[in-house]
Amino acid sequence: MIRVENLSKSFYHQQDESKILIDINLHIKRGECIILKGISGSGKTTLLSIIAGLDRPSKGKVLIDDEPISKLPDIFASKIRAKKIGMIFQHFNLFENLSVYENVTVPLIPSGLPLDDIYRAVDKSLKVANIYHKRSLVASRLSGGEKQRCAIARALVADPDIIVCDEPTANLDSQNSILFIETIKELHLMGKTIVIATHDPLFENLNFKSRIVPMFDGKIDE
């Protein structure tokens, strides 16, 4: 499903090279749940962004279903992002002035689907994420947990195969964090491939099939 091959990422400040990821190789099978675990600065968020097509590697490539998302022109890469990848961000990244319902419609707008189909998909994902009852509330008025559920609904709306989560529980209390893990479990049971970058110890002992990939100093520490 996802193949990361010889991937490196460096940033340059004047002449100085700062290596964020060094020669990463990773194979994630369909339906797997992967936890990228590591301390801040270990490169897990950068790796996640490159897998999701939000950033480009300096070297190497990422293949999703054998398509090199990291090498594709924007028009194709964004199509893969829209169809195959659902993103859940650390800071939820909702459109604060839009309602929950409107936020969830956003990924489907450029899809070309008829509006009625979009509404049906939105209703469905709001129910899965258990936020349907708050659908008409403006995002800025939601609690942290509700924002998280709205973000989950938005990530699910296009029915992607892959769910990518960046520090999903960093801004949640323990109760909401447990609820989030329960939702992830449900998604895993639905057959979604899940990649989570986190340093939250709650993810260490998940009661569903998962693999922990430890990261340290830009490398996979195995």
Place this chain on the structure above:
Amino acid sequence: MNRAFWYFLSLQLFKERSKHLTIIVISILLIFILSSVLFISSSIRFSLEQTLKPQPDFVISRLQGGVNRSTPIEWSDELFDIYGVTKVTPRVYGRYFFRPKGKSFLIMGIDAFEEESHKSLEKLIDSIDIKAFLTGNNMIVGEGVKEYLQKNFYNNSYKFLTPKGKFIDIKIAKIVPKETRLLSNDMIIMPIDLAREVLGYTQDEVTDIAFNVPNPDEWSNIEDKLLSLHYDLGVVDKNEVKKSYETLYNYKSGFFLIIFLILIMTFSLILYQRYNMVYSTEKREIGLLRALGWSINDVLRLKFMESFILIVTSYIIGIFIAYIFVYIYNAPLLKNIFLGGQNLQNSVSFIPIIDIATLSSIFLLYAVPFIIAVIVPVWRVSVTNPKEAML
């Protein structure tokens, strides 16, 4: 672009309505200024063309020491001998000063034996009995003259004082139609002999001689021939008259156009600056759209349509207000700038002239800088990695 796109676009427009309303209000103001100026100049140009259309192609007069002197009437016989010259018309006209207030009227004499003048006059004024008009002490006056005389209690006639110290009472027979008001505002038309008397010309003198040259290719040849006839002969063709009027009004509208361009450039720079620094929230939103699967083209299309709707809305409202301001309320304030400095108060009614060229120029002059100011910074944010834009 499907319904979903329009749905999201309307959401964007509505959710940020205060920002968009501010842009629309400023845009309406700018479009209103620009369209008012262009409407006024189009209307003036139309009035000029209407007025100059029946005017003769050439006018000659005696010039001595750079000053116009009375022209001998026998010059008209010499004109008849030049091949290609038609409709030779000796004319008597001049300024008559209404002493108490220092205002002046332009008196034009009409020859009783001159068929062409009669036709022009008939064209200009409907339902006029030329014969009756030319046989009595009658005059046709411009709107400005009528209003000015009425203000001074001369409702039906006015007693002109001739250079010989004699008073002639002349009756107001008709008013010149308002379409030609730009030029006819301070004009008085009367029989040529009356005009001679009022202005102090003898029977063998005229102010100038007008004539036509139907073949425009011959204009320069005829002009050369005329100048070789008499050393003190001055000649002016219709194009020169038109150009001098156009220069005057173009200068004024050009002045406004420059002000407008400065304003639109400033506004565009502000917009550019605004979108360039792009508020961190806006930049984050563009990054977020990209992260959620929108392509660069999708984002640009959204922002383009957003700007386009703002422009079209402002354009329609701005044009509509300008139309009412210029053509219904007669452009208060602006009118004085365009027509100010005239001898008599000229309450010109602008003839509604709206041509596609004017409308498209207004749209392009506004839309192009506006869209560039918005789209370029948005494009710059869109092409960066979504992760970077969301930071």
